[in-house]
Amino acid sequence: MTFYKIAEGVFVVIGGSFPKCNTVVIIADEVVVIDPGCSVEDLRGFLMAQDLDLRKIDTVILSHIHPDHITHTMRLNRLSGCRIAANEITAPLFNEKEEMKKFLGFHKGNPVRKLWEQLVNERMYGAFDEGRVDEVLKKGDTFGLGDITLKTLHTPGHLPDHMCIEIVEPNIIFASDLDLTEFGPYYGHPNSSIRDFKMSIKKVQHGEYDGLISGHLRDPLIVDYKTRLAAYARQIRIREDLVLSAILEGANTMPEITANPIIYPSLTNPVFLQFETWMIEHHVSSLIDRGLVEEDKGKIKEI
């Protein structure tokens, strides 16, 4: 179990890369857990080290609906009776898991839906548990926890419901899946948006924080986050150039473009091929918007 103390009463329990995530724990007037996607044993161990336990959790806040971030929410709710807080877009998806599946692109007709559900159940068990959000947060809502105030910051793109959470004192932002990983920005669902992602990166860059907490880096606190976000955003353009060169070299359909993986290093799992395809579809749309390629009778061609 690894955890970092970020400031007085602000901790991160490391979950690391997908299918887990880093979990922020705030111990103030209340015990607040943000994104319970680390190992539940690690969260238990961390709380015990603070003379607390899982039953003492008052509130769970969700940054967005991804299974690796909501994994243990209902388990903690059953143990502690904690309230669950999420934003206006996330809440109805959490309350109705079929809506969540559709939102993520896995409607009943999706050919890899079963495999994806299997992946979630094997690696993020609990994410599909039925439950309800108790407190719906609006954009920019603040909530005070004694010495610590939290404020939501809507940052769509990764998914339309994605939000960061500003920890106003001590002036740190939990950036969740604006995660600054080597992999780069993830926008692998039909409703993800490259344009919104770039705007959200700018929004966080403009904030004058003392540090950023990544949702997935094992060394989670980044102080020079403005430079790191610029490098992170550049990955989008690098990928777009790779998609364009594949098209210029004669790949004219999605299977032809995805024949050589561009985003994931290898594609042996059909679920990840689906994510790669959705990400590349966003790039093709972007290239069309930029007037560099066109789609004609199902074929993607240079203009």
Ligand SMILES: [Zn+2]
């Ligand atoms: Zn996510």
